[in-house]
Amino acid sequence: MKIILLTIGDELLTGTTVNTNAAWLGAELTAHGFTVVRAETLRDDPHAICQALQRARAEADVVIVCGGLGPTHDDRTREALADCLNRPLQMHAALLEQIKAYFTRRGRHMPERNQVQALVPEGFTPIPNPLGTAPGLWLQDASGIVVVLPGVPHELQGLMREAVLPRLQQLPGRPAILQRTLVTAGIGESELQQRLQGVESLLDEAVQLAYLPSPYGVRLRLTARAASREAAQQRLSELVAFIQKRIQPYLVSLSGETLEVVVGKLLRRLGATVAVAESCTGGHLADCITNVSGASTYFRGGVVAYDNAVKVEVLGVAPELLAREGAVSEAVAIQMARGVRKRLGAQVALATTGIAGPTGGTPDKPVGTVWIGLADDQVAFAQRYFLPDDRKRFKQRATAAALDLLRRHLLQQKVPRAAIFHR
Amino acid sequence: MKIILLTIGDELLTGTTVNTNAAWLGAELTAHGFTVVRAETLRDDPHAICQALQRARAEADVVIVCGGLGPTHDDRTREALADCLNRPLQMHAALLEQIKAYFTRRGRHMPERNQVQALVPEGFTPIPNPLGTAPGLWLQDASGIVVVLPGVPHELQGLMREAVLPRLQQLPGRPAILQRTLVTAGIGESELQQRLQGVESLLDEAVQLAYLPSPYGVRLRLTARAASREAAQQRLSELVAFIQKRIQPYLVSLSGETLEVVVGKLLRRLGATVAVAESCTGGHLADCITNVSGASTYFRGGVVAYDNAVKVEVLGVAPELLAREGAVSEAVAIQMARGVRKRLGAQVALATTGIAGPTGGTPDKPVGTVWIGLADDQVAFAQRYFLPDDRKRFKQRATAAALDLLRRHLLQQKVPRAAIFHR
Numbered sequence: 124m125k126i127i128l129l130t131i132g133d134e135l136l137t138g139t140t141v142n143t144n145a146a147w148l149g150a151e152l153t154a155h156g157f158t159v160v161r162a163e164t165l166r167d168d169p170h171a172i173c174q175a176l177q178r179a180r181a182e183a184d185v186v187i188v189c190g191g192l193g194p195t196h197d198d199r200t201r202e203a204l205a206d207c208l209n210r211p212l213q214m215h216a217a218l219l220e221q222i223k224a225y226f227t228r229r230g231r232h233m234p235e236r237n238q239v240q241a242l243v244p245e246g247f248t249p250i251p252n253p254l255g256t257a258p259g260l261w262l263q264d265a266s267g268i269v270v271v272l273p274g275v276p277h278e279l280q281g282l283m284r285e286a287v288l289p290r291l292q293q294l295p296g297r298p299a300i301l302q303r304t305l306v307t308a309g310i311g312e313s314e315l316q317q318r319l320q321g322v323e324s325l326l327d328e329a330v331q332l333a334y335l336p337s338p339y340g341v342r343l344r345l346t347a348r349a350a351s352r353e354a355a356q357q358r359l360s361e362l363v364a365f366i367q368k369r370i371q372p373y374l375v376s377l378s379g380e381t382l383e384v385v386v387g388k389l390l391r392r393l394g395a396t397v398a399v400a401e402s403c404t405g406g407h408l409a410d411c412i413t414n415v416s417g418a419s420t421y422f423r424g425g426v427v428a429y430d431n432a433v434k435v436e437v438l439g440v441a442p443e444l445l446a447r448e449g450a451v452s453e454a455v456a457i458q459m460a461r462g463v464r465k466r467l468g469a470q471v472a473l474a475t476t477g478i479a480g481p482t483g484g485t486p487d488k489p490v491g492t493v494w495i496g497l498a499d500d501q502v503a504f505a506q507r508y509f510l511p512d513d514r515k516r517f518k519q520r521a522t523a524a525a526l527d528l529l530r531r532h533l534l535q536q537k538v539p540r541a542a543i544f545h546r
Numbered sequence: 547m548k549i550i551l552l553t554i555g556d557e558l559l560t561g562t563t564v565n566t567n568a569a570w571l572g573a574e575l576t577a578h579g580f581t582v583v584r585a586e587t588l589r590d591d592p593h594a595i596c597q598a599l600q601r602a603r604a605e606a607d608v609v610i611v612c613g614g615l616g617p618t619h620d621d622r623t624r625e626a627l628a629d630c631l632n633r634p635l636q637m638h639a640a641l642l643e644q645i646k647a648y649f650t651r652r653g654r655h656m657p658e659r660n661q662v663q664a665l666v667p668e669g670f671t672p673i674p675n676p677l678g679t680a681p682g683l684w685l686q687d688a689s690g691i692v693v694v695l696p697g698v699p700h701e702l703q704g705l706m707r708e709a710v711l712p713r714l715q716q717l718p719g720r721p722a723i724l725q726r727t728l729v730t731a732g733i734g735e736s737e738l739q740q741r742l743q744g745v746e747s748l749l750d751e752a753v754q755l756a757y758l759p760s761p762y763g764v765r766l767r768l769t770a771r772a773a774s775r776e777a778a779q780q781r782l783s784e785l786v787a788f789i790q791k792r793i794q795p796y797l798v799s800l801s802g803e804t805l806e807v808v809v810g811k812l813l814r815r816l817g818a819t820v821a822v823a824e825s826c827t828g829g830h831l832a833d834c835i836t837n838v839s840g841a842s843t844y845f846r847g848g849v850v851a852y853d854n855a856v857k858v859e860v861l862g863v864a865p866e867l868l869a870r871e872g873a874v875s876e877a878v879a880i881q882m883a884r885g886v887r888k889r890l891g892a893q894v895a896l897a898t899t900g901i902a903g904p905t906g907g908t909p910d911k912p913v914g915t916v917w918i919g920l921a922d923d924q925v926a927f928a929q930r931y932f933l934p935d936d937r938k939r940f941k942q943r944a945t946a947a948a949l950d951l952l953r954r955h956l957l958q959q960k961v962p963r964a965a966i967f968h969r
Contacts, residue, residue, distance in 0.1 A: 436891075
């Protein structure tokens, strides 16, 4: 079933507000097996709204219109729909009472201008909005369905979940749609594409694969649609099996979990604790780890050793080693990991030291160079990576490299050199 | 000059990725005096792309197309444009060399797949992309201008700022536009609006004020357009003066600088160094501070004391104090700040301890409670804040509160209680 979204508001086009409603609706509708074929963002302009609505109705089964239902003069959606569909606005008495009651519950009188929110275009059914004053509207006619929702995110979400999705799900003839997100680390989009050569034979209109890159790694989004849930599941499983066989060591999660969540689960399972010593990542590694609720059960803490004196005094790195090898070196990364492990009493420790840039690079150690150290009760080693990028992305990529190194170590996986040096 | 945006990618319609590019482009183009009349989000589907492109060219002077220029099979924008505009793809030798050089700089060979990124539809001029492998494309013909940009946000932003906006600005007949971003901290959007009552008299079609809230604080974007640069400057200055008078203590920057940049400049000017002890912010405070290039001149480092044992052993917090007052308390925040200041040898230190949630709250200390400590050679004190929010936003808000406390302390400003307790 094809859906087109029309989100309305000048503030969305001037970038004052990010259009999170379109993203939320897209995710929710996709998860429920609908296909959003287009999303348009329009000005608060009746002519533009009408043009887009007519275009959308000609193409899609359902058009969802959101925003511009407020009580002020720059909210034009209600009148635009009425004029465009030739369905005059009518005062809806029961709705007016509900809006008045909304204000009464808050100890206020309804301002006169809110009356317009009880106007309903002929043939539309109002959907009461317990969270605000702008009701939703629903029209089902020979050209399909039009759903109208307020633009305030929590009101829109409440109306969708409580009223609109249940109604849409009752419509006949919908296919089963399944979706899965695989998370990878330590491998770029191009290299992934190369390793997955031949996957095209498993893909068609009904089964799709998308690459979603980020500094933390590339996510793969798999979508399968079929007449039955079982058939969709079957096709999805074939695709997952193909991908697993080709890129197993790089696969962090088969269910969309981030590196820090997966590492957290591994640590819990092993009953192990972790500590981190950060130079070039400057706290970002600890920040990621502690984004996971419950991290306190396995994360002891960290030392951000930005100044070399902190490396020496808190982590116990030997000053002569710093002088001889430089802070960005294999030996220092190892000593930092050993030092923080001992100092904070953790079973395993990670350390990062590198050159974030934009300044500080040398021909020998260019911007983007980073050593990541790992120490536990058995081993202590460091790996070199080269991640030239802007400062923030460098920190994010180095953080992902560190978490992935720990993940592979906990899984007793060999770390493929190629991946390390050439991300 | 009318602009229509076409952002392309299945992931935007399924809600996997929020369309921040459309918001960023909208803000940037509006700031430079262009009018975005519509933004469409489309699937990676050549037919849909072509239809939307033709529709958009008929209505707008400039069409900006972004996304779908990657090297993989689900990137369809390049071929869609070529077919739609009847401009066959041609291999661009110089561009191919640039893409190869991009890989060489990273110590790699260009994967064969990336060759397609050197294909340019006839008549388009490529815009080299130093930050990635997908170049921008520019077409100017009898029907207007088409700009094509990669969908990776930092690449898109780089190409817009360095190449596309300068070219668009050279087009004839545009008014002078000036823009300024004021950064605030410690005050919410509603309270700002209240304090700025009366500002409407300075605003009209040509002079605008937008509130841009984020967990780190509200930014105010001021835009003035006029026939001459001087006239626009005059109106902007009046607006800035009005705002300054009403909210001076909350104003972090008159030129868009973030809290961490402003605090860094203050520390440099005073020749002071800083260290941080973090519990509830989990490394995010250090991460923010080290996002500023050159932070190593004033940032000694930090201790992420997630486990109470780390608070005791590394920071020297008294165990009996932890037992009596709890980790989230005024006294512990102060001891953490004192401890890290001494341990890391900094002139001034910040400490955070609070309840990020979603678990761990009590009636006495609900989720969102945080104490922020500050110590220097003269004083040591802590302030309580209440910032209930989701886990990540809590960390961001607590980090901003800590940086703002330091900013005010360095400026010898009084900290208004109202702001602290009621954000």
